[in-house]
Amino acid sequence: MRPSAEPPTAPDLYDLAVIGAGCAGLSGAVTASELGLSVALLDASPQIGGQFFRHPAPATGAARPEALHHDWSLFTGLRRRLEASAVDLLGGHHVWSVVREGGLWAVHAVTGADGGEERAVRVRARAVLLATGAYERQLPFPGWTLPGVVGAGGAQAMLKSGLVLPGRRVVVAGSGPLLLAVAASLAAAGARVPAVIEASGYLGYARHPYALAANPHKLTEAAVHGGALLRHRVRLRTRTAVTEVHGTDRVEAVTVSRLDRDWRLVPGSGRRIACDALAVGHGLAPQIDLATTLGCATRTTPDRTTALVLDTSQETSVRDLWAAGEPGGVGGARLADVEGELAGLAIAARLRGHPARRGRVRELERRRDRMRAFADAMAAAHAPGTGWPQWLADDTEVCRCEEVTTQSVRAAVTDLGARDARTVKLFTRAGMGWCQGRMCGAAVTCLAAQHGSAEALAEPAPERRPFAVPVPLRALGSLDDPAPAPQTVTTD
Amino acid sequence: MARTPADLVGTRTGPSFEITFGDRPVPARPGQSVAAALWGAGILAWRTTRSGGRPRGAFCGIGQCYDCLATINGQPNRRACLVPAHPGDVVVTQEGHGHASLG
Incomplete structure (x- = not known):
């Protein structure tokens, strides 16, 4: 090397x-x-x-x-x-x-x-x-921009390389097997993890007995995480979601609600859990x-x-x-x-x-x-249910970079006729900021599709990003070729 | 048992230098990112948003979300989760786009 x-x-x-x-x-x-x-x-x-x-x-x-x-x-x-x-x-x-x-x-x-x-x-x-x-894929919910709310994978990354935790009492939420690994790591590193809040049920795996039987190391991995969670007294609660984060300048508690099969809230099921951080994500x-x-x-x-x-x-x-x-x-x-x-x-x-x-x-x-x-x-077992947009409040920010609210996105769809994420972006700037829609893209695509058609959750359009990361103009200027940049350069 | 991440991986060295956040000294370990040093001191926000003026800090932790932008040694828009901390680094809360001085 x-x-x-x-x-x-x-x-x-x-x-x-x-x-x-x-x-x-x-x-x-x-x-x-x-x-x-x-x-x-x-x-x-x-x-x-x-x-x-x-x-x-x-x-x-x-x-x-x-x-x-x-x-x-x-x-x-x-x-x-x-x-x-x-x-x-x-x-x-x-x-x-x-x-x-x-x-x-x-x-x-x-x-x-x-x-x-x-x-x-x-x-x-x-x-x-x-x-x-x-x-990590994210879905917005009220309070998700408050300091102390971090990506589940983000908490894991900061722990693995920086040896730090976002708080002392960390709720882990969202969907996907990564949540169990994150909870186990956080607990092993000294955090108290009061609960893992999983929106899907784990019964979905039972529909694929052959895939399970052919991959015994995955069962071992699940058993290792399960054992770690038991040891640290972490509760796994399936068919639940964090539907609100409380706190003024940082996380003080979350509200956890029960979900039906389509991820719609069960009315009156909300319960508060005190915590100083929330690690959240919906798969990769x-x-x-x-x-x-x-x-x-x-x-x-x-x-x-x-x-x-x-x-x-x-x-x-x-x-x-x-x-x-x-x-x-x-x-x-x-x-x-x-x-x-x-x-x-x-x-x-x-x-x-x-x-x-x-x-x-x-x-x-x-x-x-x-x-x-x-x-x-x-992936099939943890696919987002169609009911999640019901968790959103009008003032919930969908796009973190450009601070675009649910209300603005919905207005672009219902009043202005946007039917896809790209059109919503042009009307509202959702997805036009620093992260280029990596954080809000899944949600915006879904909100645009849900209003216009019977189709519950459309596939996200593959994003074209001629510049995969921000590039300083000086770096572009230093290229010796007359036309080294990609053919398609958009202004957004 | 008050276990810490550093105990878990058997780190032999403790924080060995300082950076500052505003007027506050923040201890850092060699090899830590600026964001990790700030989290270690219980600081979760070091940016305010352009329109709402709301506090933000590290979110994705891997350089994808740009929520952790900070002004480091006078330079705005640095991704604190990627930039390694160096002794004497001066970190201040980035307000908005970080270029207020340009008018």
Whole structure:
């Protein structure tokens, strides 16, 4: 491995550029490198591991980073292979665009902890592997902008790398299996977790007995979390939701209400729980903006997120552009590892012109398909119910960046005729701010669809973000090509 | 048992330097982000919104939501959840877009 922000001997052209150094990216990069390809591995973070294996910086002196993780040996195995490889690791590189230039890929990035160093970097490669992971899906509710309300994945991330908690008494809420892992971590790290508030029932899993039976490690994982929750006296309450947050400048309590099967409130069921923080999230959404901007085909997952369509070798609908892990549908670290290896093998076979090892490929494909089946079952069990917009008050902010209220979004739909998130954005600015709709997109899409048609929850339109991250004008100006930027540049 | 995250992972070193938030000293550990140091001191908000003037802080924790924007060493719009804390860093509450001085 050549870990450097600017390798002095970096080749002008790599065989493969891998975007994202989480499980999928690490696996793809080391597999391809071990087969003789020259590989650049880019990640926004200076550290490898992505979100799942996020860990304290070495300077923290943590002797047991594995205490906050499952499957830590999966990460240490990949790390060892990376260290022994010739992969050029480009940490602190925020990729903002991938474009086709004369039959090759150009990957554009800005550098620095938060992309603020304003140094523009372009990496050219014959193939690109997108291993960009996911971010947490949020649904708004009254009080969710109050300090002390944090993403469930956000609380986990801040704990894993920063060794801090958002409060001493933290309610965990939303939907999805991540909530159990977050509650277990927070409790193990010293927080009191009075309850996990899950909007779905866990009975949904029973409808997929084959997917469960074929994935025994998932049951083990559930048992480990379940055991931790019992030990810390954390109550799991299904078919409930946080429907209000109390406090003036920070969280003082939440109201938890019972839900029916469609996630509509059961009147009069509200109950107050005292807490000083709330960790909330509704599953993960694939991070695919670099791909959709290139026109890659997408599909709607069983929990109504948008993921990339991939062939059996992990290639997207755009030739020489591959994806592994969450961009193809959220499925966790082990699946990401398998898909990364499959992609690495297929890319090496394409570029070197020799066939991939059939036996290994078949075994990996079997493991991938089994884990994908489980991921689909899990997604179906936690798909948002149609009744959640009923939790909203008129003044609840739907778009956190632009402070756009429910009332404004509904007015855009009922009075101005908006029928999709994009039109709502043009009328109200919802989704036009810093996060580019990553936090409010799911909710706005749903509110726009619900008013206009009988369709309960439309699939979100794949967002095109020609700039995947904010890019300083100075960085754009420093590019030497006359026309290096993407073809489509919008003004919003 | 009053366990802490640092106990859990067996951290050998304690907070070893300080940053300031407004006029308040805030202890920080090597390798922590600015947001993590602030959370460690019980501070959850370091920005006010452009129209409502409402307090905000870290939300997504992974650099996606931009709610944690802070003015760090005079520079506004830094993502506090990504920027590592350095000894002597001066963090102040970012008001609105952070460019009030531009008029």
